[in-house]
Amino acid sequence: MDLLVLGGTQWLGRTLAAEGAARGHRVTCLARGEAGSVAAGTELVRADRSEPGAYDAVAGRDWDAVIDVTRQPGYARAAVAALGDTARHWTFISSCNVYARHDEPGADESAALLPPLASDESTPETYGEAKSAIEQAYRETLGDRFLTIRPGLIAGPGDASGRSGYWVARMARAARDGGPVLVPDILDAAAQAIHVDDLVRFTLDSAERRLTGVFNAVGDRTTFGAWLDGSRDAAAYDGDVVAIDTGWLGEQGVVEWSGPDSLPLWIADPEWNAFLDRSNAAAKREGLRVRPLGQLLAETLAWEREQGLDRDRGAGLTAAREAELLATLTA
Known part of the structure; x- marks a missing residue:
């Protein structure tokens, strides 16, 4: 599988890229390369996603899967405009912060979301709205080729x-x-909390079989x-x-x-x-396993x-x- 990771030099993105390479996929990471090195066996394409033409080096190529972890709506809007037509499957690692309320124990993916952030740039205070905006941008363009994964607290080595x-x-x-x-x-x-490796395994398993939909990838309560x-x-x-x-x-x-x-x-x-305290039942039905x-x-x-x-x-x-x-x- 030709896998493009938008990022790949920090904790979650790098772990995704490393596991993709370990599975035998051809993994390309598009990143500035300033936060750290890419995992062994993966290719780094240096690009600043805030700049025009950031995706030129990877555009025009048929990607079996794209995975994005960004919190910047502008990055996502530019990425899907450049790569959306040629990607067979697209995964966005969103967040349970997109939900409008956090006071209902066991709430599932049907819960109401925050309004999408209109701006291209997010701040820590608008993190949830930014992730909501990115989900919207990808969903509107990609349709039935799009998977949304919403983790809560990610735990484990590397945190x-x-x-x-x-x-x-x-x-x-x-x-x-x-x-x-x-x-x-x-x-x-x-x-x-979900162990980072359990999140990565579910993400790649889902991309390999082109699962679509929205899933809370959270640990057991x-x-x-x-x-x-x-x-x-x-x-x-x-x-x-x-x-x-x-x-x-x-x-x-x-x-x-x-x-x-x-x-x-x-x-x-x-x-x-x-x-x-969110439900992970839907993700478990699709193969999520938590240690x-x-x-x-x-x-x-x-x-x-x-x-x-x-x-x-x-x-x-x-x-x-x-x-x-x-x-x-x-x-």
């Missing part, structure tokens, strides 16, 4: 955001250095408490875990979800309480150890900040 690996790495540090571990008191809250228990097991930590009232954490400046001074998987906004939580966490921990448990992270509390909070509690 540079620091979110999916934070808790298992934190338990590993506690097993090494001693506890306790501070956690938000949300043990019954929904938690859900679990709870934050089960995620913590799995992290403890993977790290062999049997010490204390201190569950702290989320209102108090907010008063101390601890934030939800991601970024500095955060606690990953904690979603404080009640309007987003089911963001990590058990324990395996996901063990594989993530192995990667976290390789990267360094004490490194600066994109999400979570530093050791000093966590110690400060615990000290404040007991003062």
